[in-house]
Amino acid sequence: MRLPILPLIALSAALALGGCGSGKSVTATNESVSGVAKKVADAGLKFNPGRWDSTMKFVKMDMEGMPPEAKAxxxxxxGKDRTFATCLTKEEAEKPDAKFFGQADERCKYDSFAMGGGKIDAKMTCKAEQGMQTMTMQGNYTAESYQMTMSINGAGPQGKAMSMEMQLNAKHNGECTGKEEG
Known part of the structure; x- marks a missing residue:
């Protein structure tokens, strides 16, 4: 089964990679993805380029009317860890654009966004093929690591209610090797 929210995982990872808490912060309400990206860049929150090793774990997953075999x-x-590595180039780190922050502007908007002092707290609403989805993200970050919890609620396949929660943890691991997934 293909989950419609998986592109948002990239979004949360990108958001959490902000530079160390040097007093800089960004807040936004009812803002486009590109608007938040511009605010982050204008605030001088820098991203640490190089290889990032990440672990993702689904903690909760529930979909209305799910057949028993799908539940199994x-x-x-x-509860199982999925690990992956990504490469953040120097150019991407210095000038993050809207694509860096996830899905296209016409599909998603931040209801609220706050990043600073080593913490991130955001709520995003996205239009999916099945209907609206809301994603909340809370976590902590430094220049070398981040921890993030995401909750996603809304319409799943065939427009039925779905909810899920996942955790992401990542650590900067030096230079890119060319073997990263993205």
Missing amino acids: MMSKIL
Whole structure:
């Protein structure tokens, strides 16, 4: 089964990679993805380029009317770590654009966004093929690591209610090797 919210994982990872808490912060309300990206860049919150090793874990997953065989399949991935590595180039780190922050502007908007002092707290609403989805993100970051909890609620396949929660942890791990996934 293809989950419509998986592109948002990249968004949360990108947001959490902000530079160390040097007193700089960004807040936004009812703002586009590109608007938040511009505010982050204008505030001078820098991103640490190089290889980032990440671990993602689904903590909760529930979909209305899910067949028993699908529930059994999903129960096998709950609580299991999935690891991956990404490469953030120097250019991407210095000038993050809207694509760096996830889905296209016409599909998502920040209801609220706050990043600074080593903390991030955001709520985003996205239009998906099945209907609206709301994603909340809370976490902590430094220049070398981040921890993030995301909750996603809204319409899943065939417009039925779905909710999920996942955790992301990442650590900067030196230079890119060319073997990263993104």
